[in-house]
Amino acid sequence: MTTTFPLQSTVLKLVVDKQRMNQRIRSYLCQGGMSPEAATQECLMITEQVWETARDQNESQLLRSALAIAINRLIGGGLAVEHDLKAAPPEVRCAMKPAPSYRVVKCLRWTARKK
Amino acid sequence: MSHVHTVPLEARTKSIRLLVTVATAIVTLAATASYIAVSAGDSGLNIFQTLSVPLFAILFGWIAFSFCLATIGFVVLARRPSQRGGSREIVSRIAAKQLSSSKRTAVLMPIYNESPQRVFAGVQAMLLSLRARGVGNEFEFYILSDSTNLETWLQEEVAWANLVESLDAGDCVFYRHRPMNTSRKAGNIADFVERWGSRHDFMIVLDADSLMSAATMQAMVARISADERLGILQVPPVPIGRNSLFARLQQFAASVYGSIFVQGFSVWAGNEGNYWGHNAIIRVEAFRRHCDLPVLPGKSPLGGEILSHDFVEAALMVQSGWKVLVDTDLDGSYEECPTTLADYAKRDQRWCQGNLQHAKLLFAENYRPLSRLHFTCGVMSYLASPLWMLFTVLCIAGTIVDSDSAGSSAGPLTVPGALMIFSMTIALLLLPKLWSLMLVSKNRRRVSLHGGLLRLWASAVLEIVVSVLLSPIMAVYHTRFVIAVLRGTSVRWNSQQRDEQGVGWQDATKQFIGLTLGGLLVSGLLLIFTPSLSGWFSPLMSGAMLSIPLSVALGSRRAGESLRRGGLLLIPAETHPPKVCRYHRVALQESKQALPAIPSLNWFEQVIHSPRIFAIHSAIQRSTASHTAMPRHQSKAIEAAFAAAGAEGIPAALRSALLADHETLKALHLEAQLFS
Numbered sequence: 001m002t003t004t005f006p007l008q009s010t011v012l013k014l015v016v017d018k019q020r021m022n023q024r025i026r027s028y029l030c031q032g033g034m035s036p037e038a039a040t041q042e043c044l045m046i047t048e049q050v051w052e053t054a055r056d057q058n059e060s061q062l063l064r065s066a067l068a069i070a071i072n073r074l075i076g077g078g079l080a081v082e083h084d085l086k087a088a089p090p091e092v093r094c095a096m097k098p099a100p101s102y103r104v105v106k107c108l109r110w111t112a113r114k115k
Numbered sequence: 116m117s118h119v120h121t122v123p124l125e126a127r128t129k130s131i132r133l134l135v136t137v138a139t140a141i142v143t144l145a146a147t148a149s150y151i152a153v154s155a156g157d158s159g160l161n162i163f164q165t166l167s168v169p170l171f172a173i174l175f176g177w178i179a180f181s182f183c184l185a186t187i188g189f190v191v192l193a194r195r196p197s198q199r200g201g202s203r204e205i206v207s208r209i210a211a212k213q214l215s216s217s218k219r220t221a222v223l224m225p226i227y228n229e230s231p232q233r234v235f236a237g238v239q240a241m242l243l244s245l246r247a248r249g250v251g252n253e254f255e256f257y258i259l260s261d262s263t264n265l266e267t268w269l270q271e272e273v274a275w276a277n278l279v280e281s282l283d284a285g286d287c288v289f290y291r292h293r294p295m296n297t298s299r300k301a302g303n304i305a306d307f308v309e310r311w312g313s314r315h316d317f318m319i320v321l322d323a324d325s326l327m328s329a330a331t332m333q334a335m336v337a338r339i340s341a342d343e344r345l346g347i348l349q350v351p352p353v354p355i356g357r358n359s360l361f362a363r364l365q366q367f368a369a370s371v372y373g374s375i376f377v378q379g380f381s382v383w384a385g386n387e388g389n390y391w392g393h394n395a396i397i398r399v400e401a402f403r404r405h406c407d408l409p410v411l412p413g414k415s416p417l418g419g420e421i422l423s424h425d426f427v428e429a430a431l432m433v434q435s436g437w438k439v440l441v442d443t444d445l446d447g448s449y450e451e452c453p454t455t456l457a458d459y460a461k462r463d464q465r466w467c468q469g470n471l472q473h474a475k476l477l478f479a480e481n482y483r484p485l486s487r488l489h490f491t492c493g494v495m496s497y498l499a500s501p502l503w504m505l506f507t508v509l510c511i512a513g514t515i516v517d518s519d520s521a522g523s524s525a526g527p528l529t530v531p532g533a534l535m536i537f538s539m540t541i542a543l544l545l546l547p548k549l550w551s552l553m554l555v556s557k558n559r560r561r562v563s564l565h566g567g568l569l570r571l572w573a574s575a576v577l578e579i580v581v582s583v584l585l586s587p588i589m590a591v592y593h594t595r596f597v598i599a600v601l602r603g604t605s606v607r608w609n610s611q612q613r614d615e616q617g618v619g620w621q622d623a624t625k626q627f628i629g630l631t632l633g634g635l636l637v638s639g640l641l642l643i644f645t646p647s648l649s650g651w652f653s654p655l656m657s658g659a660m661l662s663i664p665l666s667v668a669l670g671s672r673r674a675g676e677s678l679r680r681g682g683l684l685l686i687p688a689e690t691h692p693p694k695v696c697r698y699h700r701v702a703l704q705e706s707k708q709a710l711p712a713i714p715s716l717n718w719f720e721q722v723i724h725s726p727r728i729f730a731i732h733s734a735i736q737r738s739t740a741s742h743t744a745m746p747r748h749q750s751k752a753i754e755a756a757f758a759a760a761g762a763e764g765i766p767a768a769l770r771s772a773l774l775a776d777h778e779t780l781k782a783l784h785l786e787a788q789l790f791s
Contacts (some may be wrong), residue, residue: 028788032726060789067788071781074735080604084405086288087735088257092313096305099407099431103480 017059022047024063025070032074046070128385135183135383142183149536150175154513163513166378172504177495178543181376185547188379192554219287220336221311221318221399225259225303227296228267229323231274234258236668237326237704239278239710242696248329253336254319256288259303261296265770269718269732274706291739292773301391301408301424312399316340322393325352328447328695335396336446338442346402346437347429349388349395350445351377354452355688358676359615361669363684364578369452370686371565371575372551376441381441385484387433388441392425394448398437402428411475416468416600420440423469426493427476430486447658447693455670456585456617457626460592466496467596476549500593507652514645539650548579562783564687574684584658584665591630591659618670620663627662634659642751670672719770720762722780724791729784736777741776750779757783 022043029039050066057065150171154164222241245251258275262268275290282621293306304320312318317339319332331350339345353373354366381388390397406428411418414758421427451461470493477494478485543663552575555561556568561765565571638656641649649656658665668674678684688696721728736742745753752772756764762783765773773780 028726032730064785064789067785071729071785071788074730075737086285086289087738088291089255089311089314091310091740093309094313094403095309096407097404099409102412102475103407104478105480108478 017062018047018051021050021059021063021066025066028067028070029074034074041071042073046073124510125385128382131187131383131385135180135187138183138186139180142179143172146179146536146539149171149539151341151614153536156517158517158609161513161516163509163516167506167509167513170502170509172508174499174502175543177499178540182543182547184379184383185375186379187382187551188375188377189547189550189554191382192375208470218314218316219255220332220396221315222254222256222321222332223259223304223307223318223639224256224321224323224325225261225300226323227261227300228264228272228302229262230266231270232703232706234271234323235274235278235707236699237321237324239282239702240695240698241327241329241332242282242284242288243698244329247331249692250333251287252331254332254469255315256284257307258288258290259307260290260292261299261303262292263296265774266718268774269722269728272731272735273718273728275735277709283308290735291295292567292735292741294741294743294771298408298420299422299424301421301428305407308403310405315399317396318399318402319396320393322450324451325393325554326355326449326699327394328514328693330445331445332396334445339396339398340660342438344436344438346398346405346435347388347390347395347439347442349441350448351391351441351443352394352448352450353686353688355449355686356451356699357454357615358672358679359454359617359670360675360678361456361459362452362615363675363678364581364669365452366686366688367565367684368582369569369576370688371555372548373425374552375547375554377441378443381443384441384489386438386440387483388429389489390425390429390439391716392423392433394450400439401432401435405431405437410478413475414603416603417472417475421469422472423466423493426470426473426486426489430476430482430489433483433486434481447695449688449696454672455618456588456666457618457622457670460589463497463589463592464596464599467593468749470494471496471600492589494613497593497597500590501597503590504594511641511645511648514648515703516713517643518647545579548575561687564685564690566682566685566690570685575681577693578677581665581669583654584661587634587655587658588627588630588665590664591633613671617672618667620667623663623670627666630659630662634662656731716762719765719774722774723762724787725756726784726788729780732774733777733781736775741775742777744774745769745772745776745779750776753779754782762787 025043026036026039026048029042030036034042046066046069049069050062053065147168151160151168154160154167160168224234224238235258239259242251242254242256245254258271259273260268262271271292272290275288279285279288291307291310293303296303298305307318317336319327319335321327327350335348335350339348353369354362357363357366408421408424408427408431410420413419432439436768453462472492473490476482478488482490552572554567555571562568562571565574634656637647638652639651640661641656676686679689692700716724718728722732723729749769749772753765753769756766773783
């Protein structure tokens with residue numbers, strides 16, 4: 001990208017970076033099982049969020065932050081919610097009643113004592 | 116309503132038990148008296164023959180007891196118009212209000228390093244079968260994995276996610292993996308009961324290769340709902356679905372002969388029946404309160420944790436006043452059987468140690484007498500072989516001693532009395548088979564399901580010949596297992612090989628060369644020292660001498676399939692497959708097609724690199740509360756290994772811990788994405 005105006009160059013670069021990151025995050029979410037529509041929405045939100053909070057970071061750092069958020073979205077709500085991937089229903093803990101310890105029949109106990 | 120509720124069961128059961136006891140005693144006493152008379156001849160019993168008498172009584176009593184049970188079963192079935200009623204008809208007779216419990220019934224499939232394709236094909240088939248019947252929402256499936264093989268574990272997760280997505284079954288098919296398989300299958304079930312048991316009144320316990328039709332599952336729920344004292348209802352499974360010659364022989368035998376034995380056992384045991392570990396429905400609360408297993412005194416292999424849990428759980432239920440029934444009028448209960456002799460022996464080795472452990476329970480407090488008898492039967496099913504071997508050795512020694520003293524090579528067993536004892540033994544073993552064949556033969560539909568009358572009887576002859584040849588092989592195996600257990604050798608619990616790979620000549624030779632040479636040696640010695648006995652022992656010695664080719668032939672899928680094409684060893688599940696079997700076949704084909712030809716990464720590497728596999732694994736870990744943070748130094752070591760050599764470089768010993776540590780795994784996954 002070339003331009004005579006440094007300010008415009010910076011803005012354009014940012015736009016390109018943002019688009020690239022958008023694509024990258026969207027691709028990740030889709031590969032993770034999210035539907036294309038949901039992934040598009042999610043990646044826009046993630047990119048905006050990263051851009052707002054971490055402007056001073058370089059592209060690699062921005063991507064790392066964005067991917068970290070995408071991973072959490074994917075496992076926290078994305079895939080699980082979309083496909084109802086609930087591996088188990090809520091637990092209602094109720095312990096097994098412990099077995100009484102092993103004891104031989106009385107007559108054998110009596111025989112053993114006699115010996 | 117189930118037949119068991121309409122008959123005055125207690126009185127009937129008592130009469131049948133008395134009958135079986137008296138008949139077994141009479142037959143055994145008569146045979147033992149004959150044996151003594153024949154062995155003694157004119158010269159009296161020598162020391163070896165004297166020692167063999169109690170063994171003869173025990174062994175003959177054992178087969179006489181089985182014979183009596185089969186005879187009772189034969190009589191009951193012969194008087195019943197249709198031998199196996201069919202679950203569909205039975206369910207339709209049950210009032211609609213009894214069909215549904217207020218809670219969904221849990222269907223448990225405990226698995227341990229099994230083929231994920233087979234496991235989930237089974238779940239898919241049963242779910243589709245339930246949905247086709249309109250009762251899909253009355254059941255919830257729990258795949259309870261204890262798999263220790265990481266690759267199998269991760270494949271199970273993906274197979275589960277695929278199934279849930281493809282069948283939209285997120286609310287009724289669940290998956291849980293235990294990081295440690297504490298207390299094996301019994302611990303696996305107990306873990307379910309403690310975590311989710313309160314959500315269910317009943318649970319149907321399956322095995323990894325179990326298959327049950329919707330109508331049968333529905334009928335089981337209806338029966339246990341209708342009888343508030345019923346703790347366990349066992350529906351005997353029949354083996355299906357395999358193609359090797361060995362498997363097809365077992366399938367045929369179970370289909371034709373199995374029903375009279377099971378029927379006899381059922382009416383003899385009455386409310387104090389047994390549980391075979393799978394294809395049964397259990398009242399969850401009763402199980403929670405009474406079925407925690409005691410730890411046996413002493414060290415492994417006979418002491419410690421109970422390995423064969425099912426008999427003990429049934430005994431604990433009965434002891435606590437719950438009924439345990441074996442229902443024989445329901446069909447639609449299936450399992451798969453080992454496909455080779457070696458696999459069969461491997462399975463038997465596991466069961467042998469578990470059953471011999473039960474000997475300690477014979478002398479434990481509080482069990483009901485019949486439960487002790489069930490334990491005895493379990494022990495005898497393995498102990499009979501070494502006793503039989505010992506008896507054979509004593510017989511030969513006794514005959515040699517007699518021959519020497521008489522100065523002739525002809526021992527006393529050449530007299531017609533010996534032929535009578537031999538005939539009695541053979542009759543006790545073969546008559547139940549004959550009766551089963553007669554029962555099937557009089558039912559036109561069952562005959563056609565087995566390929567027609569001629570093929571049915573030809574298949575039976577083939578089965579009998581092979582079972583005679585196999586008996587010495589199994590006897591030697593069982594004897595070795597029993598000796599190993601008594602010497603304190605523990606058994607490694609490997610999962611079964613459920614694929615049909617066949618047996619190569621090299622493997623068969625390695626496995627059976629000892630037996631072959633032993634058979635040749637004993638035959639030679641018999642011919643030299645007691646030629647009079649060699650004729651008697653020839654069928655058994657033939658089995659030993661032919662064990663290598665027999666093992667190869669029995670493991671052959673081609674041999675099994677060619678017999679099938681010839682209409683031999685056919686079973687109803689093949690000639691008229693029920694819906695659930697058809698669904699199962701399709702699901703298996705689909706899962707095979709879905710497999711990547713050569714996966715570029717193994718499943719462990721995929722969980723780090725692939726967003727989908729990682730997401731599935733993480734979602735499962737989160738929703739089953741399976742997250743366990745690893746020590747900091749371990750996670751540092753893993754991160755260093757990953758940075759140096761990628762996922763491949765992560766030490767095998769740390770991989771399992773890594774899969775349970777969500778944060779470390781997430782960090783690696785993030786790194787993998789950044790550098791992909």
